Amino acid sequence: MTDEARLRADIAEVGRRLYARGLVAGAEGNVSVRLGERLLMTPAGVCKGYLTAEQIVATDLAGRPENGRPSTEAPMHTAVYRQRSDVSAVVHAHPPTATGCAVAGVRLDEPYLAEAVATLGSVCIVPYRPPGSAELAASVADAVAEAETILLAHHGALTVGTDVFRAWERMETLEHVARVRLVVRLLGGGAPPLPADEVERLIAQGVAAGYLPDRSN
Numbered sequence: 001m002t003d004e005a006r007l008r009a010d011i012a013e014v015g016r017r018l019y020a021r022g023l024v025a026g027a028e029g030n031v032s033v034r035l036g037e038r039l040l041m042t043p044a045g046v047c048k049g050y051l052t053a054e055q056i057v058a059t060d061l062a063g064r065p066e067n068g069r070p071s072t073e074a075p076m077h078t079a080v081y082r083q084r085s086d087v088s089a090v091v092h093a094h095p096p097t098a099t100g101c102a103v104a105g106v107r108l109d110e111p112y113l114a115e116a117v118a119t120l121g122s123v124c125i126v127p128y129r130p131p132g133s134a135e136l137a138a139s140v141a142d143a144v145a146e147a148e149t150i151l152l153a154h155h156g157a158l159t160v161g162t163d164v165f166r167a168w169e170r171m172e173t174l175e176h177v178a179r180v181r182l183v184v185r186l187l188g189g190g191a192p193p194l195p196a197d198e199v200e201r202l203i204a205q206g207v208a209a210g211y212l213p214d215r216s217n
């Protein structure tokens with residue numbers, strides 16, 4: 001199997017997982033990977049649960065397609081790759097609990113879950129910009145300089161990774177963190193987040209395990 005064939009199969013697999021877990025509905029969401037000077041990207045208007053490897057669109061680094069019609073969020077993906085040379089995959093989805101928390105103003109960047117601190121990295125939120133717009137792409141590019149996981153106000157979330165499974169894993173963890181946060185709130189919990197020295201230790205663990213980039217220098 002060539003690298004391209006394997007990556008196309010990986011994107012289709014991630015699409016199935018996103019749909020199966022309810023992190024996208026209908027034809028929502030989009031996934032891309034970088035392969036040298038090209039991108040492989042999910043097509044516009046196709047349900048990710050039933051995506052085939054052949055439907056995936058190849059583009060250049062500016063998002064210009066070699067064939068077919070790439071995701072309408074192509075500008076957001078290309079902006080991420082321009083900003084982060086260490087990123088090889090981008091997942092955009094509409095995880096319902098995480099998106100709901102963002103709409104309700106509930107922060108998801110507070111360190112409550114030990115393993116999420118080590119794998120998710122910091123979670124930031126960018127203000128609302130219209131989906132597919134250059135303004136949204138620019139906001140995401142700024143945010144991704146400092147974070148691997150980004151909430152898009154009134155919209156959804158975007159995660160990045162060194163490969164497509166790492167980016168997908170982060171999206172699923174984000175939704176898990178949001179659900180736990182919701183339960184804590186429902187139970188009226190007022191437990192404090194993890195202390196700063198433990199957060200620092202967990203982040204160092206995440207960096208050592210290759211989950212997080214080393215931003216210490």
Ligand SMILES: [Zn+2]
Nearest residue numbers: 029131155156
């Ligand atoms: Zn979206």
